[in-house]
Amino acid sequence: MSAQSPTVASAGTDPLLAAVRAGVRLVELGQPHFTGMPCSPNHPGFRMNLARRHGDVVRPDGGSAANEIIVTGGHVGTHVDALSHVSHDGRLHGGVDAAEAQKGGKFSQLGAEHTPALLTRGVLLDVAATRGVDVLPAGYGVTALDLQDAADRAGVQPRRGDVVLVRTGWARYFDTDPDTYLGQRDGAPGPTPEAASWIAEAGAVATGADTTAYEQIQPGAGHSVLPVHRVLLVESGIHIIEHLNLEHAAAEGLTEFVFVMAPLRIVGGTGSPVRPFAAVAA
Numbered sequence: 001m002s003a004q005s006p007t008v009a010s011a012g013t014d015p016l017l018a019a020v021r022a023g024v025r026l027v028e029l030g031q032p033h034f035t036g037m038p039c040s041p042n043h044p045g046f047r048m049n050l051a052r053r054h055g056d057v058v059r060p061d062g063g064s065a066a067n068e069i070i071v072t073g074g075h076v077g078t079h080v081d082a083l084s085h086v087s088h089d090g091r092l093h094g095g096v097d098a099a100e101a102q103k104g105g106k107f108s109q110l111g112a113e114h115t116p117a118l119l120t121r122g123v124l125l126d127v128a129a130t131r132g133v134d135v136l137p138a139g140y141g142v143t144a145l146d147l148q149d150a151a152d153r154a155g156v157q158p159r160r161g162d163v164v165l166v167r168t169g170w171a172r173y174f175d176t177d178p179d180t181y182l183g184q185r186d187g188a189p190g191p192t193p194e195a196a197s198w199i200a201e202a203g204a205v206a207t208g209a210d211t212t213a214y215e216q217i218q219p220g221a222g223h224s225v226l227p228v229h230r231v232l233l234v235e236s237g238i239h240i241i242e243h244l245n246l247e248h249a250a251a252e253g254l255t256e257f258v259f260v261m262a263p264l265r266i267v268g269g270t271g272s273p274v275r276p277f278a279a280v281a282a
Helices: 015-022 146-156 177-181 193-200 227-236 247-251
Strands: 024-028 047-053 065-069 079-081 120-128 163-167 208-209 239-242 256-261 271-273 277-281
Touching: 015 120, 024 247, 047 193, 120 247, 146 163, 163 247, 163 277, 193 227, 227 239, 239 271
Parallel strands: 120 163, 163 208, 208 239
Antiparallel strands: 024 277, 047 065, 079 239, 079 271, 120 256, 256 277
16 A cells, blocks of 8 residues: 555445445545645745654653644645635625625634535646646646647546646646745746636636646746636635645546545635545556
């Protein structure tokens, strides 16, 4: 059993568990969390440290325990955006008044506790492979045509209720070249607003990519404007998943699978760390 592909134990007699009895394999779609991991400059970074070490306290029977303290922003590492994350002209999704909703230090509407757990169809649109490269160039804008061509290549078409994952190949820089990965100087590839509209028209419940921001980041522009977030979160109510790692799934040729993801129920929050999987037949 590899770290990338744990196996779900088969058990039970319920007909709904037939697929599990036959054997289900989980393919990791996310990045690990570690101190110093690349993080958007808009968010506080991830830090983990042992607060108690073995031997600090030893119980009468010789037992000891260790534990840690974790400090992180809600949009660090592989995470999902709640609908409270972005506003436009002072309004959240559905016309909710952002200033009113955020009173008291947490969101009274559209907070992260309302982001759904997902067990649904996932489709992987490998734009990099469709364009014949391992990694899309820095600053490349993924268009609606790119997505349609990737869907045609994969033989899948996104439909209502799906999670649409877009591979740029950028994940390989996550722990090897953080400066390139973040794209502050040279930019990073990502969907354009027309690509976001294409996904919204398909009826996706969520979409994600293997970059720090689900946006086309132009060289030197940083995260100055986020029009795709406006299209998806504010106008369409579609959740965004960022910092994915789609390399394992792409290497296995996955195009259609059961997508599994459970966010933390952070009351009034704007995002949550997640550990997403593609569930496929063993």
